[in-house]
Amino acid sequence: MRRVVAIEQLGAPVILVVVAALLGAVVSTATETYFVNALVMVSIVVAIYIFVGNSGVVSFGHISFVALGAWTAGVLTVPASEKPAIMPNLAGFLRHTTVGNVPSLALAAGVGAAFAFVVGLALMRLSGLAAGIATFGVLEIVHNVLQYYEKIGPGLNTFSSVPETTGLLQACVAAVIAICVAFAYQRSRYGRLLRATREDPYAAAASGISIYRQRLVAFVLSGAVAGFAGGIYVHLLPLNTDALYLDLTFITLAMLVIGGASSLWGAVVGALAVSALDSFLAEAENGLKILGWTLNLPAGTRVVVEGALMAAVLILRPSGITGGREFRLPRSWR
Amino acid sequence: MNWPLWGSILLCFAVVLALSIAIERLVFRPLRMQRPEVMLIATFAVAFLLQSIALLWFGSLGKIATSLAFLNRVWSVGGVDIRKISIVSILVAAACLGLLQLLLQRTEVGLHMRAASSDFATARLLGVRANRVISGAVLISGLLAAVVAVMMTVQTPLVTPDFALDNTIVVLAGVVLGGLNRPVAATLGGFSIGFASGLLGGALPTEKSQYLPSFLFAAVIVVLLVRPNGLFTRRGAVERV
Numbered sequence: 387m388r389r390v391v392a393i394e395q396l397g398a399p400v401i402l403v404v405v406a407a408l409l410g411a412v413v414s415t416a417t418e419t420y421f422v423n424a425l426v427m428v429s430i431v432v433a434i435y436i437f438v439g440n441s442g443v444v445s446f447g448h449i450s451f452v453a454l455g456a457w458t459a460g461v462l463t464v465p466a467s468e469k470p471a472i473m474p475n476l477a478g479f480l481r482h483t484t485v486g487n488v489p490s491l492a493l494a495a496g497v498g499a500a501f502a503f504v505v506g507l508a509l510m511r512l513s514g515l516a517a518g519i520a521t522f523g524v525l526e527i528v529h530n531v532l533q534y535y536e537k538i539g540p541g542l543n544t545f546s547s548v549p550e551t552t553g554l555l556q557a558c559v560a561a562v563i564a565i566c567v568a569f570a571y572q573r574s575r576y577g578r579l580l581r582a583t584r585e586d587p588y589a590a591a592a593s594g595i596s597i598y599r600q601r602l603v604a605f606v607l608s609g610a611v612a613g614f615a616g617g618i619y620v621h622l623l624p625l626n627t628d629a630l631y632l633d634l635t636f637i638t639l640a641m642l643v644i645g646g647a648s649s650l651w652g653a654v655v656g657a658l659a660v661s662a663l664d665s666f667l668a669e670a671e672n673g674l675k676i677l678g679w680t681l682n683l684p685a686g687t688r689v690v691v692e693g694a695l696m697a698a699v700l701i702l703r704p705s706g707i708t709g710g711r712e713f714r715l716p717r718s719w720r
Numbered sequence: 721m722n723w724p725l726w727g728s729i730l731l732c733f734a735v736v737l738a739l740s741i742a743i744e745r746l747v748f749r750p751l752r753m754q755r756p757e758v759m760l761i762a763t764f765a766v767a768f769l770l771q772s773i774a775l776l777w778f779g780s781l782g783k784i785a786t787s788l789a790f791l792n793r794v795w796s797v798g799g800v801d802i803r804k805i806s807i808v809s810i811l812v813a814a815a816c817l818g819l820l821q822l823l824l825q826r827t828e829v830g831l832h833m834r835a836a837s838s839d840f841a842t843a844r845l846l847g848v849r850a851n852r853v854i855s856g857a858v859l860i861s862g863l864l865a866a867v868v869a870v871m872m873t874v875q876t877p878l879v880t881p882d883f884a885l886d887n888t889i890v891v892l893a894g895v896v897l898g899g900l901n902r903p904v905a906a907t908l909g910g911f912s913i914g915f916a917s918g919l920l921g922g923a924l925p926t927e928k929s930q931y932l933p934s935f936l937f938a939a940v941i942v943v944l945l946v947r948p949n950g951l952f953t954r955r956g957a958v959e960r961v
């Protein structure tokens with residue numbers, strides 16, 4: 387019985403992601419980009435979910451791990467011959483070292499985890515609003531440093547010349563990896579302990595759980611997945627620091643909350659649903675033909691509709707589309 | 721369209737107040753019983769929405785607001801030139817703070833607000849009307865925001881859809897830094913982050929000045945680690961989880 391539940395809970399999000407990837411494979415190349423982008427969003431949102439969903443503490447700092455992962459993977463995969471042109475001030479070994487696609491992603495995950503560990507050592511002592519502001523501070527600091535410190539990246543410029551290895555396949559595999567890591571974590575001893583602290587911090591502490599240690603474990607793991615997702619993202623399109631800042635922070639958090647922050651299923655559904663809406667509206671702004679009828683929205687309506695819908699979902703269904711529960715088949719099917 | 725000065729200021733107040741009432745009714749009231757992070761995301765959604773409406777309406781380049789430009793002229797006091805706006809804004813801020821403090825300490829609404837902020841559930845049991853307190857608080861903060869908006873157009877006349885976004889972030893950090901429980905503590909927090917920013921800006925060598933936000937936020941994090949409830953809260957205050 388428990389195994390059936392586990393298969394359902396892991397299978398449903400994985401199948402959803404694979405179906406999205408397969409759909410992306412049959413549509414035109416222009417539309418495919420939307421699918422790849424949505425799959426990258428799934429990885430990022432799942433990374434945030436590992437910490438925010440399981441601990442119940444909001445973090446605005448996760449996009450800084452994504453940014454560091456993107457910088458790591460980006461700097462290390464630009465061909466050495468092109469580095470002087472776009473990043474003339476690179477320091478030391480970064481100037482000549484170039485690694486392949488997979489090692490760059492592994493390193494991105496490593497850097498994300500290491501940074502999350504250092505930050506988490508201090509920040510995991512905080513909770514509530516103080517934690518929110520402090521993680522926000524981390525985002526500001528990383529954004530500021532990446533923007534001006536040209537020894538480790540392109541600074542204010544856009545990350546061009548990074549090999550664009552993230553297609554449907556890589557994005558899909560990455561999303562599945564992120565989902566599997568999140569699932570393994572939340573079924574593990576550590577995941578359950580952290581969820582206990584989310585439900586009742588006092589009872590959990592009284593039962594001998596160290597809230598600080600459990601949060602730190604989740605923070606480091608989600609930092610690793612976020613860094614990995616950043617690596618995937620930079621291999622998809624040329625990024626700059628502003629693409630990895632407030633807008634991405636808000637949209638990914640909104641995806642998580644709209645889907646349902648306390649379940650993995652919610653994170654995946656939210657990321658895909660909001661991405662689908664975003665792509666649909668983006669197309670509609672350029673004139674979209676549906677059943678021989680052209681929908682043509684003025685430029686800029688996309689953001690208005692999204693903001694309104696986000697607020698509406700939050701008001702009508704505050705625990706998210708999925709209600710914050712994992713996926714379960716209807717009883718009669720079992 | 722050329723409005724008289726009083727007309728444009730009145731209109732600004734009317735729009736901001738109408739918006740705060742609408743937001744309170746449509747968003748905050750239905751969400752009152754939800755967890756704080758849902759509220760937080762909802763406020764972001766509203767901000768996102770308003771910003772994009774402004775973007776559609778006025779365009780991304782922004783407009784110049786010059787109705788109060790005369791306040792930018794200097795005033796010489798004993799050989800020192802001071803822009804009039806600096807004096808006006810200090811006076812207005814002091815007046816607002818004084819009024820706010822009076823309202824909170826001396827009126828029944830203020831008493832209700834303080835009670836609700838220290839323990840919402842108990843305050844309701846004792847007959848504090850939650851709707852009245854929250855809409856009152858939203859209204860007051862809207863009013864203060866309108867005052868700030870008018871003053872800021874003098875400092876930065878170019879009004880864009882992301883007008884004062886950076887300041888809002890820094891000030892939010894400042895308020896949490898000071899302590900949310902009392903207006904005085906929050907104000908002192910706002911001042912200290914302003915002073916810290918000014919001091920750091922002066923102390924950093926020119927080639928490092930671009931990292932000013934990093935130093936500022938690093939300082940904020942350190943302070944929060946030492947005093948998570950705020951710098952100017954009384955000791956023994958209950959932690960807000």
